[in-house]
Amino acid sequence: MPLVTSKKMLLDAQKGGYAVGAFNVENMEMVKAVIAAAEELQAPVMLQTTPSTIKYGSLETYFAIVAAEAKKASIPVCLHLDHGSSFELAVQAVKAGYTSVMIDGSGESFEDNIAVSKRVVDVAEACGIPVEAELGKVGGKEDDLEAEADTNTDPAEAKEFVERTGISSLAVAIGTAHGFYAGTPVLDKERVSQIKEIVPVPLVLHGASGLTDEDVRECVERGICKVNFATELRKAYTDAGKKLIEEKPETFDPKKLGVVGMEAVKELVKGRMKVCGCNDKAE
């Protein structure tokens, strides 16, 4: 079917008490693998690209691949801009056909974050495209940016932020980090419940690669409606190719590498979808 926006998808998740998995894709193979996993589990799904991925390809290229693959699928597929780094990029993504965008002003002051998020909402919402924004800092490496310190989202600030920006979903910081974890992450899961209590829009968890299934599940139970998985998909894809090269050094056809990479990503995505509880939630 044609791409859908993240609006109904995330509101359904909020109502149903589960989360939609949002998976970062880098190439055609990863797109196919994520959609195949969703199809097999009858799960609604979000595919997303960061600015560095868009720089590697282009908005138009990723849109064309995802739209073509989604068209063949029976489940709802949304294409989302992850960590939109500027107002301009968010608008370009909407123009290119993305059906959901994030503007990440979390590195700015509270007021500047509100200003840039609202600016994106004003334009995107006019085109019917929902906007995700982030408040508080998720630790670790966020695409090309290094976050300095971990600062968890303040519930009262979150409420004011949502009211003043009109965003459709909010990414919260509760101690997760982007990339893989060096040690055991200390998650403030209670914080999710506190924010959910006073913030009406669906909440988003970033930096879930490497979190245990239990951690993800508890965050979902407490009110997370979208969970982002990025790093672990890239690792699964590349590891599968490395293994093939080790076992069969004579391999030269990129399709052979693609096939094992797709299998690995598909299995990983299916597992994560079950943890999010979005299987059999496609309408």
Ligand SMILES: [Zn+2]
């Ligand atoms: Zn993120």
